[in-house]
Amino acid sequence: MDADPIYLAPADYSVTWPVLGGFIIFGLILWAVAIWLLTRRPDPEDGHGSLPPAALLKLRRDALRRIDEIDTAVRGDKMPARRGHHELSKVVRGFVSKASGLKAETMTASDLRERGPAHLATLIEEFYPRQFGATEADASSFSGSAAAARDVVGGWS
Template structure:
C-alpha cells in the first residue's frame, strides 16, 4: 500500500539550528579547557634548591655586609641610633647575608627555627641568640660590641 499523505495541518518538526550544535561543542570545549587549566595550575612544581654564592660574589657580599655592620656600630657609637635599633639592624644584616650567600630564608626564621636547622645555621643562631636581649629586653642592653663581633665572624667564616 502506498504511503498515506500526511493529514492536513500536520507539519514535520523543524530541524535544530546549526548554531546550537556549535554552542554545545563550545561548552564542551570550555569544560575540557577548565579541567585542563585546573590540572595544570595545581600540579606539583619542581623544587629548586637554594643557590649559594661562590667565589667573587661571596667575597663581594662579605665585604659589603662587613661594611654595613661597621656603619651600624659607628652610628650607634655616635648616638644616631639607639642600642636596641643597632641590635635589630645587626640581626637583619646577618639574616640577609645568610640568605644572599646561601639561599636559605633566614630573614623569615625565628630563633627556634634557626636553632633547629642544624649545624649549618649554628653560628647564625648563636649570633641571633646574642642579639635577642638587645632587641627585646625591657631595658636597652650594652652588648653591641660583642654582638657586632659575632656578626662579623659569621660573615667572615660563612662558606
C-alpha cells in the same frame, strides 16, 4: 498512490551541550595544571648562590665594615642599641642572602632553624629579644652582639 515525498528538516541541536562539554574540558585542564603546580618540588634555595672567591671576599669586607660602623655608632651613643640590633640583623641576613642564595632576609627564626645554617639561626634568635623586647636593649650588651655578627660573617665559607 502518488504521494509527494515528505521533506524532513534536519533536527536542531542545542548549543548547550557543546558549550557544557567545552567548560568541562577546560576545567579538567585547569585542574591538571593546578595539581602539577601544587605538587612540584620547591627549587633549592641554598644551591644557586655560589660566588667567586673575590666577590665573596668583597662582600665579607663590606659587611664587616658595616658591622664596625654600627658598633661605633652604638658605642658613641649616636644610635640606640635596639636600632643597632636591627641594623646588625639586616647586615648579616643580607650578607647570607648574597653569599649563599638563601632568602635569609625574609625568613623567620623558625624558617632559619629548619633550612638555614644553625649559627645564623642562633644569632638571629639572640637578636630578637633585643630588637623587639619590651625594654630597650642596653648598649653594654651590644658589643657581644656585634662580635657574634662578625663571627658569622667572618666564618662564612
